[in-house]
Amino acid sequence: MSRSPAKRVAAPLAVALLALPLTVLVAQAFADVWRAPGVLPDELGWRGFELAFERAGAGEALLNSVVIGLLATALALVVGWPAARVLGQRLLPRNGLIFLLLALPLLMPPYLAGFGLTEWFIRLGLDDSLAGIVLAHLTFVLPYAIVILLSGFTARVDELEEMARVAGAGWLARLRLVTVPSLRPTIAAAALLAFLVSWSQYGTTLAVGAGRPTLPIVMLPFVRTDPQVAAALALVFLAPCLLALALAARAQRSPL
Amino acid sequence: MSAELRIEGLVVAPPGTTPVLRGVELAVPAGERAVLAGPSGAGKTTLLRAIAGLEDPAAGTIALGGSDQTGVPAHRRRMAMVFQDPRLLPHASVLDNIALPLRAAGVKRAERRRLAGEQLEEVGMAAFAERRVAGLSGGEAQRVALARALCAEPELLLLDEPLAALDPRRREALRRLIAELQERRSLTCLIVTHDRAEAAELGQSLALMIEGRIVQHDDPRTIFERPATRAVARFFGASNLLELPEHPGRVLAIRPEHVAIGSGTLRATVLESVYRGTQVALALDWQGRRIEALIDPADAPAAGATIAFELPAERLWAIPQTADERDLELRE
Numbered sequence: 001m002s003r004s005p006a007k008r009v010a011a012p013l014a015v016a017l018l019a020l021p022l023t024v025l026v027a028q029a030f031a032d033v034w035r036a037p038g039v040l041p042d043e044l045g046w047r048g049f050e051l052a053f054e055r056a057g058a059g060e061a062l063l064n065s066v067v068i069g070l071l072a073t074a075l076a077l078v079v080g081w082p083a084a085r086v087l088g089q090r091l092l093p094r095n096g097l098i099f100l101l102l103a104l105p106l107l108m109p110p111y112l113a114g115f116g117l118t119e120w121f122i123r124l125g126l127d128d129s130l131a132g133i134v135l136a137h138l139t140f141v142l143p144y145a146i147v148i149l150l151s152g153f154t155a156r157v158d159e160l161e162e163m164a165r166v167a168g169a170g171w172l173a174r175l176r177l178v179t180v181p182s183l184r185p186t187i188a189a190a191a192l193l194a195f196l197v198s199w200s201q202y203g204t205t206l207a208v209g210a211g212r213p214t215l216p217i218v219m220l221p222f223v224r225t226d227p228q229v230a231a232a233l234a235l236v237f238l239a240p241c242l243l244a245l246a247l248a249a250r251a252q253r254s255p256l
Numbered sequence: 257m258s259a260e261l262r263i264e265g266l267v268v269a270p271p272g273t274t275p276v277l278r279g280v281e282l283a284v285p286a287g288e289r290a291v292l293a294g295p296s297g298a299g300k301t302t303l304l305r306a307i308a309g310l311e312d313p314a315a316g317t318i319a320l321g322g323s324d325q326t327g328v329p330a331h332r333r334r335m336a337m338v339f340q341d342p343r344l345l346p347h348a349s350v351l352d353n354i355a356l357p358l359r360a361a362g363v364k365r366a367e368r369r370r371l372a373g374e375q376l377e378e379v380g381m382a383a384f385a386e387r388r389v390a391g392l393s394g395g396e397a398q399r400v401a402l403a404r405a406l407c408a409e410p411e412l413l414l415l416d417e418p419l420a421a422l423d424p425r426r427r428e429a430l431r432r433l434i435a436e437l438q439e440r441r442s443l444t445c446l447i448v449t450h451d452r453a454e455a456a457e458l459g460q461s462l463a464l465m466i467e468g469r470i471v472q473h474d475d476p477r478t479i480f481e482r483p484a485t486r487a488v489a490r491f492f493g494a495s496n497l498l499e500l501p502e503h504p505g506r507v508l509a510i511r512p513e514h515v516a517i518g519s520g521t522l523r524a525t526v527l528e529s530v531y532r533g534t535q536v537a538l539a540l541d542w543q544g545r546r547i548e549a550l551i552d553p554a555d556a557p558a559a560g561a562t563i564a565f566e567l568p569a570e571r572l573w574a575i576p577q578t579a580d581e582r583d584l585e586l587r588e
Contacts, residue, residue: 168332
C-alpha cells in the first residue's frame with residue numbers, strides 16, 4: 001500500500017501533538033530535580049511515585065477506582081440494556097421526551113447531584129460505602145451507556161433475532177448467539193465510556209463518599225502543592241484508561 | 257417427518273390498522289410444495305410470519321400435523337423459514353450459521369459440525385464451510401440460508417420470496433435446488449412469490465391471495481386456464497375479460513396467447529403493436545372492447561390495420577359472477 005505525502009506528514013504530526021502533553025507529564029513525574037530555566041529535568045528518579053503510593057495512598061485509591069469503575073460499568077450495561085433497546089427501536093410514543101429525561105443528570109454539576117444524593121443515601125444507610133459511590137456514579141454513567149447502546153439496536157438486529165426465533169432459539173440462546181455478538185462493537189464503546197466517566201468522577205465521589213479515596217480525589221490536592229506527585233498520580237490514572245481503550249478497540253473489530 | 261398444514265379462519269389485525277389477513281383458509285397436504293402468490297400488499301408475507309409464529313393472530317387456527325400451533329412460541333414450532341434476504345450472522349462462519357438451529361437445540365459440537373457439513377454439501381457449498389459470510393454473493397448466501405433451514409429438520413418449510421434478490425441465471429439454479437431438496441425429503445413446503453411464472457414453475461399447487469384472503473387454491477394449470485374469479489384471471493395473465501350479450505351473468509376469460517389472429521369471422525382494429533423480442537403484443541379494438549393478443553413477430557400487423565381474428569371456443573373460460581366476486585371488484 002502506498003501512502004500519499006500528506007499522510008506521511010500528517011500521521012506523525014498527529015501522534016506528536018497527542019504525545020507532547022504526555023511527554024511533559026512523564027518528564028514531570030520522573031523529575032526529582034528540575035530547576036527553572038532548564039528545558040530538561042536535572043535529575044531523574046522515583047520520588048514522585050514513592051510519595052504517591054506511600055503518602056497519598058495511591059494504592060488504595062487505585063483499587064477503589066477500579067472496583068467502582070468496573071461495578072458502575074457492569075451495572076450501567078445491565079440496567080441500560082433494556083432502556084436502550086426500547087429507545088433504540090422507538091417502541092414508545094414519546095421517545096424524544098424520555099430520552100431527554102434520561103440525559104437530564106448530565107446537565108447538573110456533579111457535586112450538586114452527589115450532594116442531593118447524600119441526603120437520601122444517609123437515610124438509606126448507603127453513605128460512606130462503595131455501593132453508594134457506585135450508585136452516585138451511575139447518575140452520570142447510565143445516560144452515556146444508554147446513548148451509545150441504543151445506536152446498536154438497529155432493524156437489522158431485529159431481523160436476525162426473528163430468524164433465530166424461527167430457527168428454534170429461545171430468548172437466552174438468542175441473546176448469546178445473536179444479539180450480543182451483533183452489538184459487540186457498540187457494547188465495547190458503551191463499556192469504555194461508562195468506565196471512563198466513572199473513573200474521572202470527582203464531585204460525586206467527594207459528596208457521597210465521605211472522604212473515601214479514589215484517584216481523582218487523592219490527585220487534586222497535589223496539583224498545587226507537589227506537581228511531581230500529581231504527575232505520577234496522573235500516570236497511574238492514565239494507565240487503566242489506556243488498557244480499557246485497547247480492549248475496546250479490539251472488540252470493535254466485528255462486522256454488521 | 258413431514259406434516260400437513262391446515263389453516264382455518266385466520267385473522268391477523270395489527271392494532272390501529274385495517275386487518276391484513278381476513279379469514280384465511282388454506283390446506284397443504286403433507287409432502288406437497290405449495291406456492292402462495294398474490295400482488296404486493298395482499299398479506300402473503302404476513303401469513304407466512306403468522307404460520308412461523310412471528311405474528312399473533314386475532315382469530316383462527318394454524319394446525320401442523322393436526323395440532324394447533326397458535327399458542328406455541330415461534331422457537332418451539334417444528335418449522336423453518338427462509339427469508340427474502342438471507343439473514344446470516346455476520347460474526348459467524350458459514351458452517352456456524354448453518355448449525356444455528358442445532359446449537360439452539362443443544363446438539364454437541366462435533367455432531368453439529370458433521371450435520372451442518374452434510375447440509376452444506378447438499379446445497380453445493382462444501383468448499384465454503386470456514387468462510388465468513390461477508391464475502392458471499394446473493395445466491396451463495398441464500399443457499400446457506402436454505403441449508404440452515406433444512407438443518408433444523410422441520411416438518412414444514414416456509415420460503416418468503418427466496419429468489420427475489422437474484423439474477424435470472426442464479427434464480428433458475430436455486431429454484432431447481434429448492435424443488436430437488438423438497439422432493440428428496442417430501443417436505444411440506446409453502447413458498448411465497450409475487451411472480452406468476454415463478455409460481456407456476458415452483459408450485460405443485462398454487463394459492464392466490466388477494467386482500468387478505470385465499471381466492472383460489474388449485475393445481476397450476478387449472479389456475480392459469482380456469483380462474484375462479486376475475487381477480488385470479490387478471491393476476492395470472494388471462495387479461496381478456498369479456499362480458500358478451502350472448503352470455504349474460506358471466507365473464508369470459510381468454511389468455512392473450514390464445515387469441516387467434518389472421519383467421520375467423522371477427523374484425524378488429526389494431527390499437528398498439530409492441531415488439532417484445534420473442535413476440536409482439538397487440539392491443540385490439542373490437543366493437544369498443546379492448547382485447548390483448550400475442551403473436552409471432554413475423555405475422556404481426558401494424559398499428560391502425562384492420563384484421564380478422566377469432567376467440568377459439570375451447571380456449572374460452574366462463575367465470576361465474578358471484579356476489580363475493582362483485583364485492584372484490586368494487587374495492588379494487
